[in-house]
Amino acid sequence: MKRIKLIGALTAILLIVIVILQNTQPVATRLLFITITMPNAVLVGLSLLVGVAAGILVALTFSGKR
Numbered sequence: 001m002k003r004i005k006l007i008g009a010l011t012a013i014l015l016i017v018i019v020i021l022q023n024t025q026p027v028a029t030r031l032l033f034i035t036i037t038m039p040n041a042v043l044v045g046l047s048l049l050v051g052v053a054a055g056i057l058v059a060l061t062f063s064g065k066r
Contacts, residue, residue: 020044 023040030036 016048 020041
């Protein structure tokens, strides 16, 4: 079972790296009153980090309720 999880995690990481490396063109991002121009790869990476952090927070919140 550990081997399947490891293969799945490595496959997911490889796919994420491929998506990030293929999206290097600049993109303008608006957040409220601020406009930031950054490579699309940075935006994808930041979105990934925010999503992982939110998932961890939700998991920790519901794991204590058992």
